[in-house]
Amino acid sequence: MAPRKSETLELTGGDVTITNPDKVFFPRTGHTKLDLVRYYLAVADGALRGVAGRPMALKRFVNGAEGEFFFQKRAPASRPPWVETVQLRFPSGRTADEVVVRDDAALAWVVNLGCIDLNPHPVRADDLDHPDELRVDLDPVPGVGWEQIRDVALATREVLDDVGLVGWPKTSGSRGFHVYCRIEPRWTFTEVRRAAVALAREVERREPALATSKWWKEERHGVFLDYNQNAKDRTVASAYSVRPTPDARVSTPLRWDEVPDCRPEDFTIGTVPERLADIGDPGAGIDGSPGSLQALLDLADHHESAGFGDAPWPPHYDKQAGEPPRVQPSKRRSGGPPGDGPGGIVPPPAPGKASGPAGRRRTSMPLVEIARAATRAEAMAGLERWKARHAGVWPHLEPADVLIDSMRGRSSTWTRIRLNLRHVPEAQRPPQEPLEVDYDPWAGASPPDTTG
Numbered sequence: 432m433a434p435r436k437s438e439t440l441e442l443t444g445g446d447v448t449i450t451n452p453d454k455v456f457f458p459r460t461g462h463t464k465l466d467l468v469r470y471y472l473a474v475a476d477g478a479l480r481g482v483a484g485r486p487m488a489l490k491r492f493v494n495g496a497e498g499e500f501f502f503q504k505r506a507p508a509s510r511p512p513w514v515e516t517v518q519l520r521f522p523s524g525r526t527a528d529e530v531v532v533r534d535d536a537a538l539a540w541v542v543n544l545g546c547i548d549l550n551p552h553p554v555r556a557d558d559l560d561h562p563d564e565l566r567v568d569l570d571p572v573p574g575v576g577w578e579q580i581r582d583v584a585l586a587t588r589e590v591l592d593d594v595g596l597v598g599w600p601k602t603s604g605s606r607g608f609h610v611y612c613r614i615e616p617r618w619t620f621t622e623v624r625r626a627a628v629a630l631a632r633e634v635e636r637r638e639p640a641l642a643t644s645k646w647w648k649e650e651r652h653g654v655f656l657d658y659n660q661n662a663k664d665r666t667v668a669s670a671y672s673v674r675p676t677p678d679a680r681v682s683t684p685l686r687w688d689e690v691p692d693c694r695p696e697d698f699t700i701g702t703v704p705e706r707l708a709d710i711g712d713p714g715a716g717i718d719g720s721p722g723s724l725q726a727l728l729d730l731a732d733h734h735e736s737a738g739f740g741d742a743p744w745p746p747h748y749d750k751q752a753g754e755p756p757r758v759q760p761s762k763r764r765s766g767g768p769p770g771d772g773p774g775g776i777v778p779p780p781a782p783g784k785a786s787g788p789a790g791r792r793r794t795s796m797p798l799v800e801i802a803r804a805a806t807r808a809e810a811m812a813g814l815e816r817w818k819a820r821h822a823g824v825w826p827h828l829e830p831a832d833v834l835i836d837s838m839r840g841r842s843s844t845w846t847r848i849r850l851n852l853r854h855v856p857e858a859q860r861p862p863q864e865p866l867e868v869d870y871d872p873w874a875g876a877s878p879p880d881t882t883g
Contacts, residue, residue: 436450462700468543470704484531484557485554496677511536571653575830583654614721625741627661632644648834678699740753741753800849802846
């Protein structure tokens with residue numbers, strides 16, 4: 432039977448035409464685009480609780496979970512009249528009219544565009560300057576096990592309880608874990624981020640062997656509490672979002688008594704609708720308990736009086752008052768401007784490349800670059816080839832020595848892999864070699880296929 436060109440769904444908010452409904456979006460499980468739409472309709476009560484009334488960045492996988500994706504901040508010009516938008520102003524000064532989902536029809540419409548996961552901002556359309564969510568994103572460094580992530584989630588709950596906030600846990604559907612807190616919408620993005628920094632530092636203080644608030648990867652260990660997810664213009668996959676994993680995992684709300692034994696692989700596009708029908712939505716009460724940030728902001732003031740300054744902001748933000756040097760610690764020079772560390776060198780670039788693993792900066796760390804790839808899978812395959820060639824070197828590397836970065840391209844991300852050879856005896860350190868994967872995100876760029 433030939434694939435259907437479209438199927439029209441009659442929904443509460445309006446009729447939605449699903450184009451290419453039989454297109455396979457998850458090759459391993461066989462789920463199609465229409466399966467994805469029907470999943471979201473089956474969990475619409477929970478999914479809308481996470482996105483309703485919020486502007487949303489469209490993260491589009493028009494060729495399915497294993498294809499490339501791109502972010503589209505501006506709502507498509509061709510859209511049904513019942514699709515709401517609101518104008519956001521970004522830190523760059525630019526503006527964009529973003530989609531605001533409020534019902535099942537708008538939900539199905541954005542999924543038809545190829546949005547596998549949903550990425551709303553932490554504000555409502557009627558007040559774009561005051562977030563009503565504090566988002567705790569637990570991001571493990573490579574090699575950290577799931578049990579440790581759960582332990583940090585439970586430690587985070589204890590801190591939130593102590594400052595009078597109610598935490599609502601959910602799996603991220605990827606490697607990490609999320610805890611959301613509804614807050615009164617009366618603080619600015621800068622204040623909410625300041626509270627998130629204080630929270631991260633307090634969890635680190637209580638669990639120093641498990642958690643870290645350090646921004647720079649070379650300083651991290653365990654589970655990083657990514658406070659910068661609370662900076663303006665940052666989005667996080669919302670509750671009941673399907674993630675682009677081979678088994679179509681779902682970012683799933685949990686009860687706290689489920690957290691100690693939960694396993695992320697148990698929550699997928701195939702299991703979550705039945706779970707929701709059986710036990711209801713564990714996050715159903717989240718809108719009923721908005722809290723105050725004042726205790727966390729008081730803690731931030733205490734940290735400042737004790738000598739803690741601001742924490743680094745993401746690189747595309749303007750330099751903030753009180754922010755420390757926006758450069759990795761290993762590249763700083765004591766008593767002088769950052770970027771020219773004592774005894775440091777500019778690591779040589781791979782053959783044919785203009786810059787090396789530290790850009791054009793000096794560093795005291797022995798870094799080599801392995802891959803620049805369009806996809807993470809290609810980059811990881813290149814790393815495996817490097818490991819096979821240097822089998823005697825690999826056992827010396829610790830998980831934190833493998834630096835895997837998602838880099839910004841024109842409209843999508845690409846992956847860079849570097850290795851820090853600091854734990855490898857100097858005589859055994861391999862030199863910089865040609866890249867295993869050599870991708871240039873700026874060459875030959877063409878508009879993405881947006882046909883869906």
